Amino acid sequence: MIDKVKLAIAVLVMGAGVYGYYQLPTLMGQDVSVLLRVGLLLVSFLVAVGIAATSAQGVALIEFSKGSRTELRKMVWPSRQETIQTTLIVLVMVVVIAVFLWLVDMAVFKVIFGLLLGVDS
Numbered sequence: 001m002i003d004k005v006k007l008a009i010a011v012l013v014m015g016a017g018v019y020g021y022y023q024l025p026t027l028m029g030q031d032v033s034v035l036l037r038v039g040l041l042l043v044s045f046l047v048a049v050g051i052a053a054t055s056a057q058g059v060a061l062i063e064f065s066k067g068s069r070t071e072l073r074k075m076v077w078p079s080r081q082e083t084i085q086t087t088l089i090v091l092v093m094v095v096v097i098a099v100f101l102w103l104v105d106m107a108v109f110k111v112i113f114g115l116l117l118g119v120d121s
Contacts, residue, residue: 002055003055005058006052006054006055006058007050007052007055007057008053008119009051010048010049010055011048013044013048013051014044014045014046014048016044016110017040017041017043017044017045018041018044020037020040020041021038022039023036024036024037025037033051049089062087086104
């Protein structure tokens with residue numbers, strides 16, 4: 001239950017920051033610097049994230065992020081030569097499939113218009 005309250009407070013803090021961004025010039029009765037308004041928005045966002053991070057869902061998200069980063073470091077990236085070879089294979093296969101589909105399309109066109117409708121193409 002307390003986690004839901006924390007998340008609700010985080011949403012309210014963020015909402016208050018957005019409200020303040022738009023309403024600050026009318027509340028102050030003068031021209032307010034955009035820098036001040038953006039600063040208010042950023043501070044409210046950081047406070048909301050800080051509050052949300054203390055909830056069970058926030059702690060789980062932080063742990064998931066740490067685990068993801070650990071797994072990302074274990075990844076082995078392909079070399080430049082492997083990347084170029086794989087790209088060329090993909091491009092060649094795209095051309096081969098395109099030509100095959102074009103030939104199938106022409107054959108179906110000939111069958112439909114030539115045999116069924118009796119029209120020369």
